Amino acid sequence: QVQLVQSGAEVKKPGASVKVSCKASGYTFTSYGISWVRQAPGQGLEWMGWISAYNGNTNYAQKLQGRVTMTTDTSTSTAYMELRSLRSDDTAVYYCATGRSWFDPWGQGTLVTVSS
Amino acid sequence: NFMLTQPHSVSESPGKTVTISCTRSSGSIASNYVQWYQQRPGSAPTTVIYEDNQRPSGVPDRFSGSIDSSSNSASLTISGLKTEDEADYYCQSYDSSNRGVFGGGTKLTVL
Numbered sequence: 445q446v447q448l449v450q451s452g453a454e455v456k457k458p459g460a461s462v463k464v465s466c467k468a469s470g471y472t473f474t475s476y477g478i479s480w481v482r483q484a485p486g487q488g489l490e491w492m493g494w495i496s497a498y499n500g501n502t503n504y505a506q507k508l509q510g511r512v513t514m515t516t517d518t519s520t521s522t523a524y525m526e527l528r529s530l531r532s533d534d535t536a537v538y539y540c541a542t543g544r545s546w547f548d549p550w551g552q553g554t555l556v557t558v559s560s
Numbered sequence: 561n562f563m564l565t566q567p568h569s570v571s572e573s574p575g576k577t578v579t580i581s582c583t584r585s586s587g588s589i590a591s592n593y594v595q596w597y598q599q600r601p602g603s604a605p606t607t608v609i610y611e612d613n614q615r616p617s618g619v620p621d622r623f624s625g626s627i628d629s630s631s632n633s634a635s636l637t638i639s640g641l642k643t644e645d646e647a648d649y650y651c652q653s654y655d656s657s658n659r660g661v662f663g664g665g666t667k668l669t670v671l
Contacts, residue, residue: 479660489597489605489650491660503658541605545654546595548616550604 446470448478448493448540448551455557456530463526464554466540473521474498475546480514480525484551490536494544530558540541562586564651564663571669576641580591584631594634595652596625598645599665605650609636638668646670647653 451465451500480492493504502514513526519558523540538554541547563585572578582594594612597605607616609625612634622642626635634653638645651663 481660481662488665489599489652489662491652491662494658494660505659535575543637544658545593545660546607546610546652547597547605548607548610550606 446542446549448542448549450469450538450540450551450554453555453557455559457560458558460530460558461526461528462530462556463524464538464540464556466523466525466551468497468521468523468542471542473516474518476517476542478523479541479543479547480515481539481541481550483539484533484536487535487536492525492538496544497523527556530556532556532558561655561659562651562661563642564661566649566651566663566666568591568664569667569669571671572641574641574643574670577637577639578668580636580638580649580651580668580671581633582635582663583631584653587628588629589632590629591632592653592655594625594627596623596634596636597650597652599648599650603645608649641670643670 445533447469449467474497477496479494495502511528515524535558539550541550565583596609597610599605608623613625622639624637648665650665
């Protein structure tokens, strides 16, 4: 079955960067893109962006442009999301999910805590 | 860009039917498909409706989706409510640049 497994929780200081991985299995990785969604504590879902696993094309949320980079490694069927210049309001659970216009399935989530 | 507005919370009794709305602020609700996700505490979201009214395999037919152009809104209806349906529900669509847009979420209480 299609499964996405994400890397473990991270604690970062303000101004640092974080890179979250998302390993896919159960399907041909290059057939679908990977979207990233985050959820701040007690808050709703926020779309961050999408990357094509076929050709690497990306589409980022305007508010994150310049701070986020999404990449893929087709040799390991893994997608990555790097967020730079971290702030306290970047503290959230970060999810990857298969798909571009709708998202299914989702990874288990990665908690990123930004604290001095 | 547009926003999707959902009620903050709804509640209903087991066995009853509940409808959660999702209103698009600008542009036609019919322009882009609407999806609905269920999120239980501590878990990742799962899809209950995609492409306005399609149910993924494994989702019971108690869940249904629709759109209404007159109110420019989408709706998720859950019939025969069960206590296990208690969760947060999010609607989602995308704009003309294929950027995702989520509603603020609705907390469903089954009491």
